[in-house]
Amino acid sequence: MKDLIVIGAGPAGLTAGLYAVRAGLDVSVYEKNVYGGQVTSTPEVENYPSVQKVSGFEFANNIYTQTVSQGVKMEFDEVLGIEDRGDHKIVKTSSGDVETRTVIIANGVERRKLGVKGEQEFTMKGVTYCATCDGAFFKGQDVAIVGGGNTALEDALDLSNTSSKVYLIHRGDHFTGQKVLQDAVIARENIEIISNSVVEEIAGDTNVKEIIVKSQIDGSTKSINVKGVFVAIGLIPNNGMFGDVIDLDKHGYIISDDSCKTNVEGVYVAGDCRTKFLRQIITAASDGAVASVQAVNYVNQNVVQY
Ligand SMILES: Cc1cc2nc3c(=O)[nH]c(=O)nc-3n(C[C@H](O)[C@H](O)[C@H](O)COP(=O)(O)OP(=O)(O)OC[C@H]3O[C@@H](n4cnc5c(N)ncnc54)[C@H](O)[C@@H]3O)c2cc1C
Structure with missing residues (x-):
């Protein structure tokens, strides 16, 4: 039984993994494609504080290396859905089912x-x-x-x-x-x-x-x-696979707020895939940290303060 499974290795998912592993959780991040998410498709990032100018690939590499070097396990595998079993969850992947105490959904969006x-x-x-x-x-x-x-x-x-x-x-x-x-x-x-x-x-x-x-x-x-x-013809969230368990809005985004909680206890959401005002690296990373601390608190059943 894992403590935490994170779905998606974009800025939100990797940040979530980083915070969770540093708080002592056994955490795996699942990625169906290449790590880094949408950032890898931009030539330059110039609006992330403290980073003057960096290519999308370099940005993705930096956050990936930082996360993995601190003990987060990466699984290059597609998540197909989740099941809520109360005190634990089943994450369905293309290579089988995995049991975990908590889940963070950070699967991003695609541009139309x-x-x-x-x-x-x-x-x-x-x-x-x-x-x-x-x-x-x-x-x-x-x-x-x-x-x-x-x-x-x-x-x-x-x-x-x-x-x-x-x-x-x-x-x-x-x-x-x-x-x-x-x-x-x-x-x-x-x-x-x-x-x-x-x-x-x-x-x-x-x-x-x-x-x-x-x-x-x-x-x-x-x-x-x-x-x-x-x-600018729209974003496509890909949350249909969670729709029988997790509440989605009419556009398909996971309903949440800055607490990053979903309607299911023990399942949290981070980044572009949730209802939010601004979809950027900085807000995705912020969500990753918040969702992670929620998961840590759930696993430990006490309040961790940073
Ligand atoms: C061209 C472009 C340029 C951009 N430039 C900037 C910029 O300069 N500054 C800025 O702040 N923001 C920029 N953005 C926006 C920024 O990239 C996003 O807001 C940010 O990446 C969102 O992070 P995320 O982790 O929520 O989602 P994503 O980056 O979308 O990552 C989600 C990850 O989840 C994976 N995934 C999806 N479904 C599954 C599944 N079922 N199983 C396993 N893995 C799955 C995906 O493959 C992906 O790697 C840009 C976006 C684009 C498209």
């Missing part, structure tokens, strides 16, 4: 993709899925944002402060984001709204140079020169 020609080829070469993270790399350049919800509108406003021109491309004839954001976007001089249109192709040489945009009305296409393409 456009699914167009050039998107994969130019990811990290101009195509990005996070304006908060990567906007600063496109200072003074022309960029495009794809999407029509709150995130796309907020990203357009943020990017218009630093980029020279922002093309906001959305497939409908009206935005789904808040009216106040829509009004601000319309009022901003360097944002050009291109409605009823989809991105058909992203092209370039070593980096993005242009996008081909197709009108949904008459099928005509045009080329727009941009250096960056920000895809």
